[in-house]
Amino acid sequence: MADDFPRDRAHIHLRNNGIREAYRRPNQLIHAPPLPARDRASHAAALTQSIEQAVESARQQIAARDPQLSVGTPGFYLEIDLPMSGRAALDQLADRRQHMELVAVHEPTQPGAPITASVFLPQSAQAYYLRKVEAYRDVDTDRGRPRNEPLVSRMETVRLATARSLFTDHDDLFPQAADEQVWWEVWLRDGRRENFEHIAEALNITLRTHAVRFPERVVMLALASTAMLDRMIAHSDVVAELRRAKDTPSFFMGLGGAEQRDWSDELLGRVRP
Structure with a gap:
């Protein structure tokens, strides 16, 4: 194969110093866990x-x-x-x-x-x-x-x-009250965003319009109670997974220097030594 760039440093350019071999997967001994002993x-x-x-x-x-x-x-x-x-x-x-x-x-x-x-x-x-x-x-x-x-x-x-079954975050983050509305990450099954938006509107669930796309999932933010999500799961095939939406510092990162200073001063006024 021709060089893609000049080889002008002969003291570190090794010639005729190797052979090409086809890749071979190393032998591996896989020990599967034993099956449960059942009657x-x-x-x-x-x-x-x-x-x-x-x-x-x-x-x-x-x-x-x-x-x-x-x-x-x-x-x-x-x-x-x-x-x-x-x-x-x-x-x-x-x-x-x-x-x-x-x-x-x-x-x-x-x-x-x-x-x-x-x-x-x-x-x-x-x-x-x-x-x-x-x-x-x-x-x-x-x-x-x-x-x-x-x-x-x-x-x-x-x-x-139920909605609890599809929740993959830490158990402590799942709302205790069925009617408590919180922001969720709703991980949608492939190709089901339109149906999700339809049923969310019917259930009066507030959605953020922005979505994050993965190869087999679309993630959207929704403000809903677990009772609302239970109804969604009982009436559709749209949801794959649920997580609690996490706060991020993006709001503060987008502020100008003067605004950041104002927020910092406000925080200092609430912090006690």
Whole structure:
């Protein structure tokens, strides 16, 4: 290959001093965490019960929807608990072919607490987890293990999701009162900004017009209560994740020198030694 710039320093220019080789990935021994020890029949029975209850609650939620609010693909969000050792199952929770999506993962803050994952399911996929559990209970693989064991054995329980389920900030930042209005970062699923703005207007939720775009998410600021967000989640498929909006120093950084001095003097007047 021709040089792109002159090589006029011969004392540090090494010639014919190497060979080119194709990249080879180094051998790695991956130790996957062991699967939880389960009694197959009892675990399948308990999981079936929690899934059936969650799906039935979802059906009732869909039946009670206000047609003036409902937007997007009819479906619902489920919240699934996994043990800390079950992180490998996160990628198996949603089947893109059935238009399911893993939208939020809440990390535990206490030792021994579960990982909580939230998944959106269209109505057409409402039996997805029940079929997985039934195969786990009744069918063996060629190696004599329960089918779907890597997924089902790591699932602890399933329930219908709420706004709290999609909240991925620190637990202390979640409002205590359902009617308290605060500013949120609303992380939207891909291609759903228009529907979000429609349902936000219907629910009298105040929005900032500016949005931050990521490859599969759009983030907008919304002034809303958790009760409003619960209604939004029950009537739409737009939300992926919720966080509390954080204060930034951008306002003060944009002030002129004289204005910054005035604000500094005002602060000094309120500070006591």
